[in-house]
Amino acid sequence: MQDVEHVARLARLELSPEEGERMREQLDRILGYIDKLRQLDTAGVEPTSHAVPMVNVFRDDEPRPCLSPEEMLANAPDRSGEFFRVPRIIED
Amino acid sequence: MRSAAKDYETVIGLEVHAQLLTRSKMFCGCPTTFGAAPNSQTCPICQGMPGTLPVINRRAIEFGVRTALAFHCTINPGCRFARKHYYYPDMPKNFQISQYEEPLAEHGWLEVTVDGQERRVGIQRLHLEEDVGKLIHDGPLETARSSLVDFNRSGVPLMETVSEPDIRSPEEAAAYLRAFRAILLYLGVCDGNMEERSLRCDANISLRERGETGFGTKVEIKNMNSFRNVQRALEFEVGRQTEALARGERLVQETRLWDADRGYTRSMRSKEFAHDYRYFPEPDLVPLTMDRARVEEIRAGLPELPADRRQRFMRAYTLPAYDALLLTQSRALADYYEAAVREFARPKIVSNWIMSELLREIPADDEKALAASPVPAKNLAGLLQLIDRGTISGKIAKDVFEKMFRSGEDADTIVTREGLIQVADTGALAAIIEQILAANPKAVLDWKRGKKAAAGALVGHVMKATQGKANPGVVNSLLQEKLSQL
Amino acid sequence: MRGGAGLSVSNPLTESTAHELVEKFRSGAATPSAATRAYLDRITALDPTVRAYITVTRERALAAASAADERWRTGRPKGPIDGVPTAVKDVLCTKGVRTTCGSKILERFVPPYDATVIERLEAAGAVILGKTNMDEFAMGSSTEHSAFFATRNPWDLSRVPGGSSGGSAAAVGADLAAAAIGSDTGGSIRQPGAFTGTVGLKPTYGRVSRYGLVAFASSLDQVGPLTKDVADAALVLRVIAGHDPLDSTSADVPVPDYAAELSRPIAGLRIGVPKEYFVEGMDPEVERAVREAIEVLQRLGATAEPLSLPTTDFALAAYYLIAPAEASSNLARYDGVKYGSRVASAKDLIDMYSKTRAQGFGAEVKRRIMLGTYALSAGYHEAYYAKAQKVRTLVRRDFEAAFSRVDVIVAPTTPNVPFKLGEKEDPLAMYLNDIFTIPVNLAGLPGLSVRCGFSLASLPIGLQFIGRPFDEATLLRAASAYEQATPWRDRRPSLG
Ligand SMILES: [Mg+2]
Numbered sequence A: 001m002q003d004v005e006h007v008a009r010l011a012r013l014e015l016s017p018e019e020g021e022r023m024r025e026q027l028d029r030i031l032g033y034i035d036k037l038r039q040l041d042t043a044g045v046e047p048t049s050h051a052v053p054m055v056n057v058f059r060d061d062e063p064r065p066c067l068s069p070e071e072m073l074a075n076a077p078d079r080s081g082e083f084f085r086v087p088r089i090i091e092d
Numbered sequence B: 001m002r003s004a005a006k007d008y009e010t011v012i013g014l015e016v017h018a019q020l021l022t023r024s025k026m027f028c029g030c031p032t033t034f035g036a037a038p039n040s041q042t043c044p045i046c047q048g049m050p051g052t053l054p055v056i057n058r059r060a061i062e063f064g065v066r067t068a069l070a071f072h073c074t075i076n077p078g079c080r081f082a083r084k085h086y087y088y089p090d091m092p093k094n095f096q097i098s099q100y101e102e103p104l105a106e107h108g109w110l111e112v113t114v115d116g117q118e119r120r121v122g123i124q125r126l127h128l129e130e131d132v133g134k135l136i137h138d139g140p141l142e143t144a145r146s147s148l149v150d151f152n153r154s155g156v157p158l159m160e161t162v163s164e165p166d167i168r169s170p171e172e173a174a175a176y177l178r179a180f181r182a183i184l185l186y187l188g189v190c191d192g193n194m195e196e197r198s199l200r201c202d203a204n205i206s207l208r209e210r211g212e213t214g215f216g217t218k219v220e221i222k223n224m225n226s227f228r229n230v231q232r233a234l235e236f237e238v239g240r241q242t243e244a245l246a247r248g249e250r251l252v253q254e255t256r257l258w259d260a261d262r263g264y265t266r267s268m269r270s271k272e273f274a275h276d277y278r279y280f281p282e283p284d285l286v287p288l289t290m291d292r293a294r295v296e297e298i299r300a301g302l303p304e305l306p307a308d309r310r311q312r313f314m315r316a317y318t319l320p321a322y323d324a325l326l327l328t329q330s331r332a333l334a335d336y337y338e339a340a341v342r343e344f345a346r347p348k349i350v351s352n353w354i355m356s357e358l359l360r361e362i363p364a365d366d367e368k369a370l371a372a373s374p375v376p377a378k379n380l381a382g383l384l385q386l387i388d389r390g391t392i393s394g395k396i397a398k399d400v401f402e403k404m405f406r407s408g409e410d411a412d413t414i415v416t417r418e419g420l421i422q423v424a425d426t427g428a429l430a431a432i433i434e435q436i437l438a439a440n441p442k443a444v445l446d447w448k449r450g451k452k453a454a455a456g457a458l459v460g461h462v463m464k465a466t467q468g469k470a471n472p473g474v475v476n477s478l479l480q481e482k483l484s485q486l
Numbered sequence C: 001m002r003g004g005a006g007l008s009v010s011n012p013l014t015e016s017t018a019h020e021l022v023e024k025f026r027s028g029a030a031t032p033s034a035a036t037r038a039y040l041d042r043i044t045a046l047d048p049t050v051r052a053y054i055t056v057t058r059e060r061a062l063a064a065a066s067a068a069d070e071r072w073r074t075g076r077p078k079g080p081i082d083g084v085p086t087a088v089k090d091v092l093c094t095k096g097v098r099t100t101c102g103s104k105i106l107e108r109f110v111p112p113y114d115a116t117v118i119e120r121l122e123a124a125g126a127v128i129l130g131k132t133n134m135d136e137f138a139m140g141s142s143t144e145h146s147a148f149f150a151t152r153n154p155w156d157l158s159r160v161p162g163g164s165s166g167g168s169a170a171a172v173g174a175d176l177a178a179a180a181i182g183s184d185t186g187g188s189i190r191q192p193g194a195f196t197g198t199v200g201l202k203p204t205y206g207r208v209s210r211y212g213l214v215a216f217a218s219s220l221d222q223v224g225p226l227t228k229d230v231a232d233a234a235l236v237l238r239v240i241a242g243h244d245p246l247d248s249t250s251a252d253v254p255v256p257d258y259a260a261e262l263s264r265p266i267a268g269l270r271i272g273v274p275k276e277y278f279v280e281g282m283d284p285e286v287e288r289a290v291r292e293a294i295e296v297l298q299r300l301g302a303t304a305e306p307l308s309l310p311t312t313d314f315a316l317a318a319y320y321l322i323a324p325a326e327a328s329s330n331l332a333r334y335d336g337v338k339y340g341s342r343v344a345s346a347k348d349l350i351d352m353y354s355k356t357r358a359q360g361f362g363a364e365v366k367r368r369i370m371l372g373t374y375a376l377s378a379g380y381h382e383a384y385y386a387k388a389q390k391v392r393t394l395v396r397r398d399f400e401a402a403f404s405r406v407d408v409i410v411a412p413t414t415p416n417v418p419f420k421l422g423e424k425e426d427p428l429a430m431y432l433n434d435i436f437t438i439p440v441n442l443a444g445l446p447g448l449s450v451r452c453g454f455s456l457a458s459l460p461i462g463l464q465f466i467g468r469p470f471d472e473a474t475l476l477r478a479a480s481a482y483e484q485a486t487p488w489r490d491r492r493p494s495l496g
């Protein structure tokens, strides 16, 4: 894998340099195995994203009761009043 | 001087996000009401809790189809939702369920009128997606030490419409938005409120030398919360880019934020690496197929849209194009007009009164305020009837309208209570005229000497004496009669 | 006589299957409370060794059992598993009971809602004993990748119970639950079923609601039972299966009375034997047991014919793109904002995200997030993710062609018997353990593993049945016929 750091950043995973190196080795081995897919000609083959084909599943536009803010905030690692709180935001 | 200033053409494309007027959210049953207490309109689904799954709101799809048809789009025979990934704390799952490769509809157009000229602006695509939550920063984002998240809005259905880069001026951009908003309001799919963010617009703008067909460097502008600000931001940007190009600078492709208070756009910190949204089909939702019969049913059920209504107003009421355009700007205004005309069948007079009086009080596109106008169409018609019957003068009627608007009362009530009924009683007026003639011998003399204009001054005196309640026509003929008898 | 040597906490209640227990409830020979207490006692005695449970919900279980007592006493049971002590994999959300997914990041997560499967189990009167251990976020084949501890194989405590539903499988295999619920994304019910000698059933994709199942790979995940015998699998599936409006991928198709189908003979059933499932390098003891099982089925009147599923060899590679891709997306939500743990100090939001996720996820989960993110990223999407989805189509077509000729496919569940803890350090070696189960998930088909013998070292071997979409009934019928015709079910592990 070319750019472990870039992928780790996309995935929001902090990797130590050693972890990154180990990750690269392991992923390279796995990707090496996966490379066997190249042997298979898939030209003109439709991709399958749902194993069991279904279409048009809807719900009616009926409001349903919400959970209380207390229930929704009960698992919050950090909160302020009825809000979730997050550390300062730096755009990237 | 090596070369004259080049002539640049402005190229603008708009991306509009409209919040759909469904009762429940896009993928869960939480209500969509604006302004509820923080995190009180959420459930495990719209908060992206582990294990939860989305289910598509049928009405959101129908609203999308309605709108796409009104924009003359092709409804794709199949569409599907995809996940769009990026990390931001207002987005609970850290992906947004949107549409990507297979949007609901494509290839439409919208008619835009600028300076009486009609143009079609192409619509590239229309798709549905879910809204994110709301972030509140303690102070400006740059210095805020922490931010707060409210997920009430998370999962509210949004319709994103991307125009072709067909717009050629900031003014045209504003006109596009007005036309766009009017259609949504006619369709009843969005309340069009930009302040409450139920309608949001981002713009892409670039300049190119006139005659070029390629595109210049594109700048994206965000954070414009009114039509006026869209126009101002784009005007600023045209100026900034023209100057930069004139100085021989190279523009960078970037996102800029409009600062409405300071009236300029500023660059957001340039991105270290471009977004990589890693789209893939949403596995928790199944694809949609558009049943043609159903699409035709929706098409048949479309209401009369602004362009059609404008044509009809010109035909049926013989209104000038200007009046028709203005009156059809919103569904509520057009409805108001037609209701008034039903009660008082002199279309141009009704139009004049609406344009000069009603629209001084209420903006033409403010559906809510128009629908709740303290002077309903029936009352305006009632006022116009009083003028028509000669009960009050046009001048007094203007004051009466204002009083009607403040109090919500009808014209009769005000006119009767305030004794504004025009004095057309010849007996009473004759007495007043006798007094005026007696008190103004000089004017009478002037008249006799052939200075016919002196009669005007006498009419003025009579009107003053009657506090404007005298019927000017009656006064005039009585006065002529008296004078000629002298 | 049943039972291995030296069983220390033996009790006829915990040795009963679910349907046997229910018979006892019906006849009054036992009560749900007595059965629940027997299981809780056995958990207290043995689970410190087996380590099947992350959370035991003793009080709730006793309360639910006593309500079930009352229903049986008044002759109004809720259904065929009313009062049955059941274990649930810690991947299903339970209202008010923490649901960890075997991950540090969800160590203290208490869902405010119940998974549909939990609602259905409770509506049917099942007594939930607790939440079982699993590989973190269901990623693994040994339950060694739980953030908390490894679960042991009841047949040999030095070996793994399989995974990722290893806790549920071990609980049933060690008689620490009458029945259990697992989830299967690439074999996570069937492989631990095979390793613990229990019956593991992965239903057709769409058969059982995924609402409340913490997602690993959404297009592959299914919930299903792990039970002591095939009849129990039929009972539990009946309870948990069926359309759920909260899951758009849940199929609106009728749920048959599986138990009633079990007694139908299998004479004339056409069985396909795919040559790609007997590969070089597989354990000869496994191959022998499976071949013998096919002979048994033939003696019962089924016809067997060889067939080929040519894409089999590529399924694992496709799976290791699709599943990680979906997982990288599903796991993006664990960011320390709404629930789960958050790193103590961070200089800004991105730092908080990256550190929280670095500390909250284990190595295997990180590996798959990386792999999946990469497979979806700009420039690689076509070569990896899109390619894998096309291969998935070929895998499906293989099965479709096969099912035009046969009613059911029979194959080994795994290429080998349970391995030792720590034996498969190399991720790829671990992945290869699932080559026979993964194609079934890619195609969305039902699969069932049933005990078909033992290795010389007394380790159970699993026989896999693969069926047409929504034809779990045939799998259950064939497996039941096989189970009835063989002596394997009588053996139980000796847990001293
Ligand atoms: Mg969008």
Ligand SMILES: [Zn+2]
Pocket (backbone or CB within 6 Å): B025, B028, B029, B030, B041, B042, B043, B044, B045, B046, B047, B155
């Ligand atoms: Zn909700």
